[in-house]
Amino acid sequence: MAERVHAYHHGDLRTALVEEAAAMISEGGAASVTMRAIGSRLGVSRGAPYRHFPDKTALLVAVAVAGFKRLNRCLGSGDAEASSSSVERLRRMGEQYVRFALEHPAHYRLMYGKEALERQDQPELRKAAGALLENLVDVIRVHQQSSEIETADPRAQAYVAWSAVHGLASLLIERQIDPNVDVDDLIRQTTQTILDGMRGRSPD
């Protein structure tokens, strides 16, 4: 069922479609993904994908969901392998987040670009992105308990932190940031600013 050398039936076309679409996105951007081209690359006809996805949007949503899962894994591992302070762990999460976006720019764009995925709410996508947020909220909550940062609504703080890293990632990907700027410095400065800002305000 897994390996199929020559066949009228592909074996696991659905999975292959998602992987191939992701690869094409990485190579030539989302615009280069064509139902016809993707089929052809998999040695299958243009109509075949429609046996697994009702339309192109559905396929792209699946790709985006896969991206969120991958990103989640990156962040999770980064968080786990760090035995350092909780602040350090948060900083590292932020860095990994931005780095993921820089390594897979087109994929990242797709994940957040509801534009290409119009249509209603795409519950799967929402769930995948939600998992990301939940992880962040959990980490922030833990860090609040270690009283290293101000005790405030952890969800709101998570949104703020998410906004900062997502915004930075987005601006970098869209080349809105002067290429002479040191990206690593900028990432560090961003996470540092957020962490400082969360720690509570100095008296006016």
Added chain:
Amino acid sequence: MAERVHAYHHGDLRTALVEEAAAMISEGGAASVTMRAIGSRLGVSRGAPYRHFPDKTALLVAVAVAGFKRLNRCLGSGDAEASSSSVERLRRMGEQYVRFALEHPAHYRLMYGKEALERQDQPELRKAAGALLENLVDVIRVHQQSSEIETADPRAQAYVAWSAVHGLASLLIERQIDPNVDVDDLIRQTTQTILDGMRGRSPD
């Protein structure tokens, strides 16, 4: 030259195209913008737009540039009319930024979505976005001089601030944020966190 009731020649089709495209984007998203539809809405044939823009991308770039100018105006006015403290002015700029995005979500998306505008660098777009950054840098510099915030590279701080508001705007537009969350609170908390973070870190 301005008013033309009936005419083979439209009068100022170029301007009209940009405005109409912006309107269509607001109404139905960027996907609803079609060279044919836009021409039809202006009572002109499908080929007419090509006398003013080499292709659809060029038209969309013009729309995006117009968006940046409009956003710049919003922020500028917001900054000017505030006679309050410099911190307060920065905060207001952040709020106006996010509010602009929420009021013109599809247009905002287009401004930052190089996806739809593929192709090389679009110098006009770069310049329009650059103006935004310069304004922010200027304001931050002034505020540093009034010694209300830490003296650091104002450009880097501008990028951090821009990232935060852009990220928040983007997440809100893409509905990644729980609709039960109070948007105004979130905006305030984001700008506040950034301002606190810029103000310098409390000793560890």
Added chain:
DNA sequence: TGGAGAATGTTGACTGGGTCAACATACACC
């Protein structure tokens, strides 16, 4: 074992939409 029905692929055809080339009209300016 031999279908029957369900999955999965293939092909032809239609549509919408970007774009170009050839042609038409209007304007500007001499």
Added chain:
DNA sequence: GGTGTATGTTGACCCAGTCAACATTCTCCA
């Protein structure tokens, strides 16, 4: 008034999404 340029129009072409009709293979049960 005439000519060259700017601006519009129309016909045609191509790509890509998608559906319907048909083909092949698979699964599974009598």
